Amino acid sequence: MKTKTFKMEFVRKFRELDMKNIAFFLSFGILLSSACKKNSEAGFTADKSSAYIGEPVHFTDNAEYRKNVQFFYDYGDGSTSDNDQTAYLLTTYWYSYPYYSSSTSTTVIQNENSENNRNPTHIYMTPGIFTVTQNLIFAQNPEKGKNKIKSKTMQVTILPIEADFSSDKQNGTLNETFYFTNTTKNIEKSILYFMNSFYWQVNNLDSLNWGPNYYNSKIVPQSGTNMLSDAIISFEAKGTWRISLTLSVGTFTSTKTMDVEIQ
Numbered sequence: 001m002k003t004k005t006f007k008m009e010f011v012r013k014f015r016e017l018d019m020k021n022i023a024f025f026l027s028f029g030i031l032l033s034s035a036c037k038k039n040s041e042a043g044f045t046a047d048k049s050s051a052y053i054g055e056p057v058h059f060t061d062n063a064e065y066r067k068n069v070q071f072f073y074d075y076g077d078g079s080t081s082d083n084d085q086t087a088y089l090l091t092t093y094w095y096s097y098p099y100y101s102s103s104t105s106t107t108v109i110q111n112e113n114s115e116n117n118r119n120p121t122h123i124y125m126t127p128g129i130f131t132v133t134q135n136l137i138f139a140q141n142p143e144k145g146k147n148k149i150k151s152k153t154m155q156v157t158i159l160p161i162e163a164d165f166s167s168d169k170q171n172g173t174l175n176e177t178f179y180f181t182n183t184t185k186n187i188e189k190s191i192l193y194f195m196n197s198f199y200w201q202v203n204n205l206d207s208l209n210w211g212p213n214y215y216n217s218k219i220v221p222q223s224g225t226n227m228l229s230d231a232i233i234s235f236e237a238k239g240t241w242r243i244s245l246t247l248s249v250g251t252f253t254s255t256k257t258m259d260v261e262i263q
Contacts, residue, residue, distance in 0.1 A: 040138070040150070041136075041150060041152075042134050042136045042150040043061070043062035043134070044059050044061050044154070045060050045062065046058065046059050046060075046132070046154060046156060047060070048156075049155075049156060049157065050157040050158070050159060051124070051157075051158055051159070052159050052161050052186050052189050053124060053125060053126065053127050053159065053161055053190060053192070053249070053252060054123060054124075054125060054161070054190030054191045054192040054193075054195075054249065055123070055124075055189045055191075056121050056122070056191075057122050057123070057124070057156055058119070058120075058121045059119060059120055059121070059132065059134070061118045061119055066118070068138060069137065069138050069139075070136075071117045071118045071120075071136065071137075072117070072135040072137060073134055073135070074132070074135070075124070075130060075132055076130035076131040076132055076133070076156075077125075077126065077130050079122065081117035082117075084122060086120075086121055086122050089123055090121075090123070090191065123191060124156070124158040125249055125250045126158065126250065127159055127160040127252065128158055129157050130156050130157075131154075131155055133151055133153045134151065134152045134153075135149055136150045138150070159186075160252070161186050161190060161247060161254065162184070162247075162254050162256070163198070163246060163247040163254040163255055163256045164185065164245075164256050165183055165184070165243075165245045165256055165258070166180070166183050167180050167181075167258060167260065169260075170259070170260050170261065171260065171261045172235075172260065172261075172262060172263070173262065173263050174235065174262060175235070175236060176235075176262075177234050178232070178233045178234065178235075179230070179231075179232055180230060180231040180232075180233065180243060181230045182198065182229060182230055184198075184245075184247065192247065192249055195249065197247050197248060197249050198229060198246065198247055199245075199246055199248070200229075200231050200243070201243070201244045201245075201246065202233065202241060202243055203241055203242050231243075235260075235262045237262070238263060239262060240259055240261055240262075241259065241260050241261075241262060242257055242259050243257065243258050243259075243260060244256065
């Protein structure tokens with residue numbers, strides 16, 4: 001009787017152990033399958049859902065591990081990860097930014113865009129709402145040129161930067177000095193901060209320089225190497241003068257105007 005009981009207990013323990021092993025391997029298999037599926041699905045995030053024109057947007061692939069896959073991003077503005085000019089813009093116009101610095105920007109960009117453009121950075125030079133597409137290209141049968149493509153999209157909103165300036169006065173007399181200050185906001189987030197993007201005009205006729213016997217002018221750069229220049233103007237003729245400050249890059253322009261009266 002004792003022998004029979006012992007055998008039954010042994011069989012029961014063995015079955016429990018066997019079921020635990022089965023459960024373990026099943027759980028491991030499910031986790032492995034889930035991880036493989038996750039790593040074969042497209043998915044990415046952006047460090048910001050909205051940015052200003054000229055402000056870098058950084059995209060990050062979701063998966064911790066990718067194997068035998070190529071990345072191709074379509075930024076929705078006519079640029080792709082294959083023909084993007086972002087690296088050129090960032091290495092040409094040196095500046096400080098949370099992701100880049102003047103001393104390391106070239107190295108950082110090369111690292112960010114490694115692994116077949118897996119985690120790229122892009123700069124939008126026009127405002128609008130853009131659909132960004134991440135394409136994963138899996139080589140299933142390279143010898144026959146067969147590939148499998150999986151895609152994921154998201155939208156990014158690019159906001160305009162509005163040119164703005166102020167004046168110490170809007171009425172004056174002949175040869176009196178007027179001080180115009182560039183007060184454009186959010187420009188410090190953009191590479192436009194270091195590009196030759198601003199220009200002043202008087203009466204919408206001439207660029208700001210020594211005018212044809214009508215006004216004297218002077219550009220006064222602010223601190224650093226940025227182009228947020230102020231202007232000092234004295235007028236040599238009476239009348240209404242229109243001063244304008246224009247921010248221009250590519251097809252995008254923003255202009256602020258102000259009229260002054262000279263007695």
